[in-house]
Protein backbone atom coordinates (compact mmCIF):
# COMPACT_ATOMS: atom_id res chain seq x y z
CA UNK A 80 0.00 0.00 0.00
CA UNK A 81 3.02 2.30 -0.38
CA UNK A 82 2.23 5.62 -2.01
CA UNK A 83 2.82 9.32 -1.55
CA UNK A 84 -0.73 10.59 -1.19
CA UNK A 85 -1.81 8.85 2.04
CA UNK A 86 -0.10 9.26 5.42
CA UNK A 87 -0.77 9.04 9.16
CA UNK A 88 -3.28 6.23 8.71
CA UNK A 89 -4.92 5.02 11.91
CA UNK A 90 -7.76 2.56 12.36
CA UNK A 91 -10.14 1.61 15.11
CA UNK A 92 -12.41 -1.40 15.27
CA UNK A 93 -16.13 -0.57 15.23
CA UNK A 94 -17.44 -4.13 15.02
CA UNK A 95 -16.15 -7.65 14.69
CA UNK A 96 -19.53 -9.11 15.46
CA UNK A 97 -19.59 -11.21 12.28
CA UNK A 98 -17.29 -9.57 9.77
CA UNK A 99 -14.96 -6.61 10.36
CA UNK A 100 -16.05 -2.97 10.33
CA UNK A 101 -13.27 -0.42 10.95
CA UNK A 102 -12.99 3.31 10.98
CA UNK A 103 -9.93 4.74 9.21
CA UNK A 104 -8.53 8.21 9.74
CA UNK A 105 -5.80 9.37 7.33
CA UNK A 106 -4.27 12.40 5.71
CA UNK A 107 -4.85 12.57 1.96
CA UNK A 108 -2.95 14.73 -0.52
CA UNK A 109 -5.52 16.30 -2.81
CA UNK A 110 -4.75 17.08 -6.45
CA UNK A 111 -4.49 20.79 -5.55
CA UNK A 112 -1.51 19.98 -3.28
CA UNK A 113 -3.40 20.41 0.00
CA UNK A 114 -3.27 17.70 2.74
CA UNK A 115 -6.70 17.02 4.29
CA UNK A 116 -7.74 14.66 7.04
CA UNK A 117 -10.35 12.14 5.97
CA UNK A 118 -12.39 9.52 7.80
CA UNK A 119 -13.83 6.43 6.14
CA UNK A 120 -15.69 3.43 7.51
CA UNK A 121 -14.61 0.25 5.75
CA UNK A 122 -16.34 -3.14 5.85
CA UNK A 123 -14.12 -6.20 5.37
CA UNK A 124 -15.80 -9.50 4.57
CA UNK A 125 -13.01 -10.90 2.41
CA UNK A 126 -13.40 -11.46 -1.31
CA UNK A 127 -16.07 -13.23 -3.31
CA UNK A 128 -16.59 -15.15 -6.52
CA UNK A 129 -19.58 -15.75 -8.78
CA UNK A 130 -20.40 -17.69 -11.92
CA UNK A 131 -22.82 -17.59 -14.81
CA UNK A 132 -23.78 -21.17 -15.62
CA UNK A 133 -24.93 -21.66 -19.19
CA UNK A 134 -25.91 -24.48 -21.51
CA UNK A 135 -25.29 -23.82 -25.21
CA UNK A 136 -27.56 -26.62 -26.47
CA UNK A 137 -30.56 -25.94 -24.26
CA UNK A 138 -29.89 -22.18 -24.52
CA UNK A 139 -30.47 -21.85 -20.79
CA UNK A 140 -28.77 -20.31 -17.78
CA UNK A 141 -28.92 -21.27 -14.11
CA UNK A 142 -29.54 -18.48 -11.63
CA UNK A 143 -30.52 -18.40 -7.97
CA UNK A 144 -33.24 -16.64 -6.03
CA UNK A 145 -32.84 -15.85 -2.34
CA UNK A 146 -33.82 -13.41 0.37
CA UNK A 147 -31.39 -10.49 0.77
CA UNK A 148 -32.11 -8.40 3.83
CA UNK A 149 -30.19 -5.28 2.69
CA UNK A 150 -32.32 -5.10 -0.47
CA UNK A 151 -35.48 -5.61 1.61
CA UNK A 152 -34.46 -2.49 3.50
CA UNK A 153 -34.08 -0.57 0.24
CA UNK A 154 -37.08 -0.79 -2.06
CA UNK A 155 -36.94 -4.50 -3.01
CA UNK A 156 -40.50 -5.32 -1.93
CA UNK A 157 -40.22 -8.95 -0.81
CA UNK A 158 -36.42 -8.90 -0.50
CA UNK A 159 -36.06 -11.79 -2.99
CA UNK A 160 -33.19 -11.32 -5.43
CA UNK A 161 -32.30 -13.15 -8.65
CA UNK A 162 -28.54 -13.64 -8.76
CA UNK A 163 -25.75 -15.63 -10.30
CA UNK A 164 -24.48 -18.44 -8.13
CA UNK A 165 -21.90 -16.82 -5.82
CA UNK A 166 -20.17 -17.06 -2.50
CA UNK A 167 -17.43 -15.78 -0.30
CA UNK A 168 -13.95 -17.21 -0.80
CA UNK A 169 -13.45 -18.32 2.80
CA UNK A 170 -10.17 -20.21 2.52
CA UNK A 171 -10.58 -21.29 -1.09
CA UNK A 172 -9.12 -19.70 -4.17
CA UNK A 173 -11.70 -18.07 -6.48
CA UNK A 174 -11.93 -21.05 -8.83
CA UNK A 175 -12.41 -23.56 -6.00
CA UNK A 176 -14.98 -21.20 -4.52
CA UNK A 177 -17.24 -21.06 -7.58
CA UNK A 178 -17.00 -24.81 -8.06
CA UNK A 179 -17.97 -25.37 -4.38
CA UNK A 180 -20.76 -22.79 -4.46
CA UNK A 181 -22.18 -24.21 -7.70
CA UNK A 182 -22.58 -27.61 -6.07
CA UNK A 183 -23.95 -26.21 -2.79
CA UNK A 184 -26.35 -23.68 -4.25
CA UNK A 185 -27.57 -25.21 -7.52
CA UNK A 186 -26.39 -28.83 -7.42
CA UNK A 187 -24.10 -29.07 -10.47
CA UNK A 188 -20.59 -30.54 -10.24
CA UNK A 189 -18.50 -28.52 -12.69
CA UNK A 190 -15.24 -29.63 -14.24
CA UNK A 191 -14.14 -26.44 -15.94
CA UNK A 192 -14.71 -22.77 -15.32
CA UNK A 193 -13.35 -19.67 -17.03
CA UNK A 194 -12.45 -16.45 -15.26
CA UNK A 195 -13.56 -13.33 -17.13
CA UNK A 196 -13.30 -10.35 -14.77
CA UNK A 197 -12.07 -9.22 -11.37
CA UNK A 198 -13.65 -6.09 -9.89
CA UNK A 199 -14.32 -4.25 -6.62
CA UNK A 200 -17.92 -4.74 -5.49
CA UNK A 201 -18.59 -1.46 -3.74
CA UNK A 202 -15.30 0.47 -3.59
CA UNK A 203 -16.48 3.32 -1.40
CA UNK A 204 -17.46 1.03 1.45
CA UNK A 205 -16.14 -2.50 1.17
CA UNK A 206 -12.72 -4.06 0.59
CA UNK A 207 -14.38 -6.90 -1.32
CA UNK A 208 -13.04 -7.86 -4.72
CA UNK A 209 -15.28 -10.06 -6.80
CA UNK A 210 -13.99 -12.72 -9.19
CA UNK A 211 -16.32 -13.34 -12.14
CA UNK A 212 -16.53 -16.68 -13.93
CA UNK A 213 -18.55 -18.39 -16.62
CA UNK A 214 -19.06 -22.15 -16.83
CA UNK A 215 -20.88 -24.58 -19.09
CA UNK A 216 -23.20 -27.02 -17.39
CA UNK A 217 -25.05 -30.06 -18.74
CA UNK A 218 -27.83 -32.18 -17.21
CA UNK A 219 -25.45 -35.04 -16.45
CA UNK A 220 -23.47 -32.77 -14.10
CA UNK A 221 -26.47 -32.51 -11.75
CA UNK A 222 -25.60 -34.24 -8.47
CA UNK A 223 -28.15 -32.78 -6.04
CA UNK A 224 -31.04 -30.33 -5.73
CA UNK A 225 -28.76 -27.57 -4.45
CA UNK A 226 -30.53 -25.03 -2.26
CA UNK A 227 -27.58 -23.93 -0.13
CA UNK A 228 -26.08 -25.05 3.16
CA UNK A 229 -28.81 -26.08 5.58
CA UNK A 230 -26.74 -25.41 8.72
CA UNK A 231 -26.33 -21.81 7.57
CA UNK A 232 -30.11 -21.53 6.91
CA UNK A 233 -29.51 -20.81 3.27
CA UNK A 234 -32.76 -21.18 1.34
CA UNK A 235 -31.91 -20.85 -2.32
CA UNK A 236 -34.29 -21.45 -5.21
CA UNK A 237 -32.63 -22.77 -8.37
CA UNK A 238 -33.83 -21.10 -11.56
CA UNK A 239 -33.00 -22.78 -14.86
CA UNK A 240 -34.40 -20.44 -17.47
CA UNK A 241 -33.98 -19.74 -21.18
CA UNK A 242 -31.22 -17.20 -21.79
CA UNK A 243 -33.78 -15.17 -23.75
CA UNK A 244 -35.95 -14.96 -20.63
CA UNK A 245 -32.96 -13.83 -18.53
CA UNK A 246 -32.27 -11.09 -21.08
CA UNK A 247 -35.93 -10.06 -21.01
CA UNK A 248 -35.77 -9.86 -17.19
CA UNK A 249 -32.58 -7.82 -17.47
CA UNK A 250 -34.18 -5.38 -19.89
CA UNK A 251 -37.32 -5.03 -17.75
CA UNK A 252 -35.50 -4.20 -14.52
CA UNK A 253 -36.32 -7.57 -12.96
CA UNK A 254 -32.63 -8.35 -12.42
CA UNK A 255 -31.19 -5.79 -10.05
CA UNK A 256 -28.00 -7.45 -8.84
CA UNK A 257 -24.93 -5.81 -10.40
CA UNK A 258 -22.90 -9.01 -10.62
CA UNK A 259 -25.71 -10.78 -12.44
CA UNK A 260 -26.14 -7.88 -14.85
CA UNK A 261 -22.40 -7.90 -15.58
CA UNK A 262 -22.28 -11.60 -16.48
CA UNK A 263 -25.52 -11.64 -18.47
CA UNK A 264 -24.19 -8.73 -20.50
CA UNK A 265 -20.88 -10.59 -20.89
CA UNK A 266 -22.86 -13.52 -22.31
CA UNK A 267 -24.62 -11.19 -24.74
CA UNK A 268 -21.46 -9.40 -25.86
CA UNK A 269 -19.54 -12.64 -26.38
CA UNK A 270 -22.53 -14.48 -27.87
CA UNK A 271 -22.15 -17.44 -25.47
CA UNK A 272 -25.63 -18.60 -26.41
CA UNK A 273 -27.02 -18.08 -29.91
Ligand SMILES: Nc1nc2c(ncn2[C@@H]2O[C@H](COP(=O)(O)OP(=O)(O)O[C@H]3O[C@H](CO)[C@@H](O)[C@H](O)[C@@H]3O)[C@@H](O)[C@H]2O)c(=O)[nH]1
Pocket residue numbers: 097098126127128129165166167168180200207209231232233
Ligand atom coordinates in the same frame (compact mmCIF):
# COMPACT_ATOMS: atom_id res chain seq x y z
N1 LIG B 1 -25.02 -15.26 11.19
C1 LIG B 1 -24.71 -14.50 10.15
N2 LIG B 1 -24.56 -15.11 8.98
C2 LIG B 1 -24.23 -14.35 7.92
C3 LIG B 1 -24.03 -12.96 8.02
N3 LIG B 1 -23.71 -12.51 6.79
C4 LIG B 1 -23.71 -13.58 5.99
N4 LIG B 1 -24.02 -14.69 6.65
C5 LIG B 1 -24.12 -16.05 6.12
O1 LIG B 1 -22.91 -16.36 5.48
C6 LIG B 1 -23.17 -17.23 4.35
C7 LIG B 1 -22.55 -16.66 3.09
O2 LIG B 1 -22.89 -17.45 1.99
P1 LIG B 1 -22.08 -17.36 0.62
O3 LIG B 1 -22.90 -18.05 -0.43
O4 LIG B 1 -20.67 -17.76 0.83
O5 LIG B 1 -22.03 -15.81 0.34
P2 LIG B 1 -23.11 -14.88 -0.30
O6 LIG B 1 -23.88 -14.21 0.76
O7 LIG B 1 -23.86 -15.56 -1.40
O8 LIG B 1 -22.13 -13.82 -0.94
C8 LIG B 1 -22.02 -13.58 -2.32
O9 LIG B 1 -22.80 -12.51 -2.67
C9 LIG B 1 -22.48 -11.30 -1.99
C10 LIG B 1 -23.36 -10.18 -2.51
O10 LIG B 1 -24.49 -10.04 -1.74
C11 LIG B 1 -21.05 -10.91 -2.21
O11 LIG B 1 -20.76 -9.80 -1.40
C12 LIG B 1 -20.11 -12.07 -1.87
O12 LIG B 1 -18.79 -11.80 -2.29
C13 LIG B 1 -20.56 -13.31 -2.60
O13 LIG B 1 -20.39 -13.15 -3.99
C14 LIG B 1 -24.66 -17.36 4.23
O14 LIG B 1 -25.04 -18.57 4.79
C15 LIG B 1 -25.19 -16.19 5.05
O15 LIG B 1 -26.43 -16.50 5.58
C16 LIG B 1 -24.20 -12.34 9.30
O16 LIG B 1 -24.05 -11.13 9.46
N5 LIG B 1 -24.53 -13.17 10.32
Ligand SMILES: [Mg+2]
Pocket residue numbers: 164165166167180184
Ligand atom coordinates in the same frame (compact mmCIF):
# COMPACT_ATOMS: atom_id res chain seq x y z
MG1 LIG C 1 -24.17 -17.45 -2.06
